[in-house]
Each structure stands twice: as structure tokens, then as C-alpha cells.
Amino acid sequence: HQGSWGTVCDDSWDMADANVVCRQLGCGSAVSALSNAAFGKGTGPIWLDKVHCKGTELSLWDCPDKPLFSNNCDHKEDAAVNCSGMTETTALPTRADPPRRPATDSTRISTSVILCIILGALLCLVLAILAGQIRSAKAQQRGSRLSYDPFSEAVYEEIDYDLLREKQGMTGLSGLYVL
Numbered sequence: 001h002q003g004s005w006g007t008v009c010d011d012s013w014d015m016a017d018a019n020v021v022c023r024q025l026g027c028g029s030a031v032s033a034l035s036n037a038a039f040g041k042g043t044g045p046i047w048l049d050k051v052h053c054k055g056t057e058l059s060l061w062d063c064p065d066k067p068l069f070s071n072n073c074d075h076k077e078d079a080a081v082n083c084s085g086m087t088e089t090t091a092l093p094t095r096a097d098p099p100r101r102p103a104t105d106s107t108r109i110s111t112s113v114i115l116c117i118i119l120g121a122l123l124c125l126v127l128a129i130l131a132g133q134i135r136s137a138k139a140q141q142r143g144s145r146l147s148y149d150p151f152s153e154a155v156y157e158e159i160d161y162d163l164l165r166e167k168q169g170m171t172g173l174s175g176l177y178v179l
Contacts, residue, residue, distance in 0.1 A: 009073035010035035028085035
């Protein structure tokens with residue numbers, strides 16, 4: 001209230017009041033309405049006392065209560081709530097704070113589904129890169145075998161002895177051998 005956090009007294013605190021707080025905080029519905037500073041004593045002013053909500057209000061400020069500062073409470077009587085979405089103490093936002101929509105299970109599920117899809121896509125990308133690297137290595141090995149130069153080795157053949165004599169006779173050189 002007026003930019004300052006405070007607490008609510010637990011006098012006449014019940015499930016209807018707790019439901020309004022859980023709805024206002026966006027934490028689902030109330031599981032329990034707790035009293036006697038169940039989560040520890042609060043600090044600051046005690047803004048509301050003897051709150052009587054019907055359970056349909058959008059904000060705790062819309063519920064009938066005893067006027068501000070006319071309470072007989074201290075912080076050992078701070079009210080608390082346990083909401084289905086998460087556990088919160090009753091620190092009150094100002095009236096200007098718009099009510100938040102509760103987080104639903106479908107929102108939580110869709111977030112985890114999106115995360116799984118992203119991780120799956122990254123895994124597929126890594127596998128595709130790995131497959132490309134393997135294919136490239138195999139092609140390189142095949143390419144090195146295909147680049148074999150058959151003329152890089154000497155070729156030895158038997159030369160017909162008669163052809164050699166014939167050549168020698170034509171040239172008139174009897175002591176020289178031509179290869």
C-alpha cells in the first residue's frame with residue numbers, strides 16, 4: 001500500500017481470503033489458509049485486519065476489512081497462504097498492480113516441449129555435420145586411390161630379339177645395341 005510492503009493480520013483469516021490472495025499473486029488456487037506467521041514474522045506495517053472476502057474478488061483490497069491502522073495485531077499473527085502454483089506469504093502489492101494471470105500447467109508443458117524440440121534440432125544438426133565429415137573422409141580416401149598415376153612406374157617388356165637384329169642391320173652398326 002502506498003509503495004510500501006506490509007502484512008495482513010490472521011484474525012478471521014480463511015480459505016476465501018487465501019483464494020483471493022493466490023488469484024491476485026497469479027499462483028493458482030489456495031491449498032490452505034495459514035495463521036500465526038506460518039512462514040515467519042513479516043516486517044513493515046500490518047495493512048489489513050479482519051478481512052472478510054467472499055472468494056470472488058480480484059484483489060485483497062476489494063474485500064471488506066477493519067480500517068487501516070486500527071488493528072490489534074502484531075507480526076506473530078501474520079496471515080499466510082499456500083497456493084497450488086507455489087507457496088507465498090501474503091506480502092500485498094498496491095491496488096495499482098494489475099492482477100496477474102495464473103501460470104497454467106499447459107504453459108509449463110509447452111515450455112518443456114519447446115526446450116526438447118530445440119535440443120532435438122541441435123542434436124540433428126550435430127549428427128548431420130558428423131555424417132558429412134565421415135562422408136568427406138571416405139571420399140578423400142577413395143580419391144587418393146584413384147589419383148594413382150600408372151606412368152609413374154617403369155614398364156618393362158621383352159623386346160623381340162629378331163627386331164633388334166633387324167634394326168642393327170639397317171643402321172650398319174653391329175657393335176651397338178639400341179633399346
